[in-house]
Amino acid sequence: MLVQEASKMNLDFWFMDKDFEYPVATMYPNFVKGDFQNYEDVLSFGSVMDIITIEIENVNTEALKELEKRGKKVYPQARVIEIIKDKGLQKQFYQENSLPSSEFFFVESEEEIRTKIESGLINYPFIQKSRTAGYDGKGVAAIKGADDLVKLLDTPSIIEEMIDIEKELAVIVARNEEGQTVSFPVTEMVFNPKGNLLDYLLCPAEIDQKVEQKCIHLAKEIITKLDMVGLLAVELFLTKENEILINEVAPRPHNSGHHTIDAGTYSQYNLHLRTLLNLPLLPISQERLAAMINVLGEPDDTGPACYEGLEKILGLDEVYVHLYGKKMTKPLRKMGHVNILGIDKAEVMKKIDFIKANLKVVACQQS
Numbered sequence: 001m002l003v004q005e006a007s008k009m010n011l012d013f014w015f016m017d018k019d020f021e022y023p024v025a026t027m028y029p030n031f032v033k034g035d036f037q038n039y040e041d042v043l044s045f046g047s048v049m050d051i052i053t054i055e056i057e058n059v060n061t062e063a064l065k066e067l068e069k070r071g072k073k074v075y076p077q078a079r080v081i082e083i084i085k086d087k088g089l090q091k092q093f094y095q096e097n098s099l100p101s102s103e104f105f106f107v108e109s110e111e112e113i114r115t116k117i118e119s120g121l122i123n124y125p126f127i128q129k130s131r132t133a134g135y136d137g138k139g140v141a142a143i144k145g146a147d148d149l150v151k152l153l154d155t156p157s158i159i160e161e162m163i164d165i166e167k168e169l170a171v172i173v174a175r176n177e178e179g180q181t182v183s184f185p186v187t188e189m190v191f192n193p194k195g196n197l198l199d200y201l202l203c204p205a206e207i208d209q210k211v212e213q214k215c216i217h218l219a220k221e222i223i224t225k226l227d228m229v230g231l232l233a234v235e236l237f238l239t240k241e242n243e244i245l246i247n248e249v250a251p252r253p254h255n256s257g258h259h260t261i262d263a264g265t266y267s268q269y270n271l272h273l274r275t276l277l278n279l280p281l282l283p284i285s286q287e288r289l290a291a292m293i294n295v296l297g298e299p300d301d302t303g304p305a306c307y308e309g310l311e312k313i314l315g316l317d318e319v320y321v322h323l324y325g326k327k328m329t330k331p332l333r334k335m336g337h338v339n340i341l342g343i344d345k346a347e348v349m350k351k352i353d354f355i356k357a358n359l360k361v362v363a364c365q366q367s
Contacts, residue, residue, distance in 0.1 A: 001253070001258075001261065001269055001322070002055075002253065002269050002272065002273075003015070003024060003027070003028050004269070005267060005269035005270055005272075005273060006269075006273060009273065011273070012030070013028070013030060014030040014031075014032060014045075014049065015028065015030065015031050015032070016031075016032045016033070016034045016036060016041070016042075016045045017031070017033070017034070017036070018033070018034070018035055018036075019033065020033060021327065023324050023325035023326060026325060027325070032045055036054075036056070036058075036059045036060065037058065037059065037060050038060060039060050039062055039063045040063075041060075041063075042059065042060045042063035042064065042067075043063040043066055043067065046063065046064070046067040046072055046074075047067065047070070047072075049072065050072070050073065051072070051073045051074075051075065051276050051277075052064065052067060052072060052073070052074045052075075053074075053075055053076070053230065053252075053272070053276055054076070054081065054251070054252055055252060055253075056252070057081055057084055057085035057250065057251065057252070058085055058132065058133055059081065059085075061078045061079075061081050061082045061085075064078035064081065065078045065079075073276075075229040075230045075275065075276050076228050076229060076230035076232075076251040076252075077227075077228065077229065080226050080227075080228045080230075080251055081251060083226070084249055084250070084251050085132060086131050086132055087129050087130070087131050087132070087134070087158055087248060088106055088131045088156075088158050090248060090249065091104045091158055093226075094246055097225050099218070099221070099222060099225070099246055100218075100243070100244060100245050100246060101245055101246040101247075102160045102161055102163055102237075102245055103160065103161055104158045104159060104160045105158070105159055106131075106156070106157070106158055106159075107128075107156070107157050107158075107159055108156050109154055109155075109156075110152045110153065110154040111154075113128065113152055113157075113159070114149070114152070117149075122159060124143065124144060124145050124146075125142070125143060125144040125145070125162040126143050126159055126160065126161060126162055127140065127141070127142055127143070127159070127160045127161075127162055128140070128141040128143060128152060128153055128157050128158075128159055129141075129157055129158050129160065130153050130155050130156070130157050131155070131156045131157055131158060132156075139153065139155075141153055142162070144162070163237050163239060163245065164239060164240045165237050165238065165239060165240075166238045166239060166240050166242075167188055167205065167206075167207065167237075167238040168188070168189045168190075168191065168235070168236070168237060168238075168247070169186055169187065169188055169189065169205055169207070169215055169235075169236040169237075169238055169244075170186070170187045170189055170201070170233060170234060170235050170236065170254070170256035170257075171183055171184065171186050171187070171215050171216055171218075171219035171233075171234045171236070172184045172187075172219075172231065172232070172233050172234075172254065172256065172257040172260070172268050172271075173216075173219040173220055173222075173223050173231075173232050173234060174223075174230070174231050174232075174271040174272070174274065174275050174281055175223045175224070175228060175229055175230065175232070175275060175281075176229060176274065176275045176278050176279070176280075176281055177229055177275075177278040178278065179224070180280070180281050181220045181223060181224065181281070182271070182281040182282070182283065182284060183216050183219055183220060183284070184203070184257060184260055184264070184268070184284050184286075185203055185204040185205075185212075185264075185284070185286055186203070186204060186205045186207065186211075186212050186215045186216065187201045187202065187203040187204070187205055187256050187257075187259070188201060188202045188203070188204075188205035188206060188207070189201045189235075189256060190202075192294075192296070192332070197255075197294070197296075197332070197334070198255050198256065198294055199293065199294060200291055200292060200293040200294070200352055201256060201259065201291060201292050202289065202290070202291050202345070202348065203259055203263065203286070203289070203290045203291070203292075204286070204289070206345075207238065211238060211242070211244065214244050215234075215236055215244060218234070218236070218244060218246070219232070219234040222234055222246070222249060228251065229275055229276075230251055230252070230272065230275050230276070231251070231252060231253055231254075231268060231271060231272040231275060232249055232250070232251055233249060233250040233251075233252070233253075233254030233256055233257060234246065234249050235247040235248050235249065235250075235256070252272075253268045253269055253272050254268070255292075255294070255334075255337075258292050258322070258337050258339065259290040259291065259292035259339050260290075261320070261322065261339060262290070262320045262339040262341065263286050263288065263290035263339065263341060264284050264285060264286035264290070265282070265283075265284055265285050265286075266282065266284060288318075288341045288342060288343065289341070289342050289343070289344060289345060289347075289348050290339065290340065290341055290348075291339070291340040291341075291342075291348045291349075291351075291352060292337050292338070292339050292340070293337065293338050293340070293352055293355055293356065294334055294336075294337050295321075295323070295334070295335045295336040295337055295338060295359060295361060296332045296333065296334060296335065296361065297329035297330050297331055297332055297333040297335055297361045297362075298329070298331070298360055298361060298362050298363075299331045299332060300331065301329055301330075301331065301361070301362045301363040302328070302329065302330050302331065302363055303328065303329060303363025303364060304327060304328060304329075304363060304364040305326060305327060305328060305329040305335060305361055305362075305363070305364070306329075306361070306362050306363070306364040306365075307323070307359070307360075307361055308358075308359070308360040308361075308362055309358035309359045309360060310359065312354075312358045312359075313338065313354075313355055313358065313359050316351055316354070316355075318340065318341040318342060318351075319338060319339070319340050319341075319351060319355070320338065320339040320340075321336065321338050322336050322337050322338070322339065323335065323336035324336050329361045329362065329363055333361075335361045338355055338359070340352065340355075
């Protein structure tokens, strides 16, 4: 999706990933096979580039630091990625900068969690988050009672209290080298309870103006205190007491901003490119209600991907299908998304319900 936006500017982009099966390799010739977690691969790739950016946090930051020493522009900066890719360091950053987030503490293993439950130091319900390598709902366990202990992760983690949430919100904010910031309208996120990943979102969120302003101010405060250049997705909790708490952040284009491709004046990918090139960040406007629904693999299917009901979805007005080109479907694997525009929530929700009922990603039947 980034290269689709970059092609409009005739930019010379290169990509590195582990396999030529990755979608970008099938549509763009400037692809290098390499491991973004490997020091030498990242250093070799970045040494011939002018600007380096990331698509996922779990990258070798030591190589990125060396590239910075050699005068390369790395956005977001290696030190920022290092903080954000470790949820424990993230939480410490919020704490040290007086940014609102839930209480937490560190654990090293499943055994330590069970011991602390027995001694009364951990009480139900709570959330366990792996400090590193979590994404799309992986690396998170919601423990509501003893029956959920089978979900525990045996890895260094943070333990958080389970917040009584009214809504889950997100703000995409951008910042360039000159310190100029701009944000998209606040989005409201609804999660798939089975996979703990985003099901659909609505933008703008159904919140009052005071809460909206607080969310945007907080997102800009975070990216400024990080002194970060790039695009930052800030996930927030609106509590039953009308408080705003930071859940976590991602230093890149994010699932919660995919609707911007078809809604508003600029997409998150356009803004990402503007931050990389230190271009002006212009105000965002959005006239219609927007929604985005994730296209997920069916829960029991694994195999070559086939899309059932696609022609029905393409027959809807103001509905835009984005498929990611992944050849294999897996249970709840993110295979694409659908953007929806409408006059009001009733119209948009009707389209969401139709899409959920008719669009299925299944394993193709072998003939």
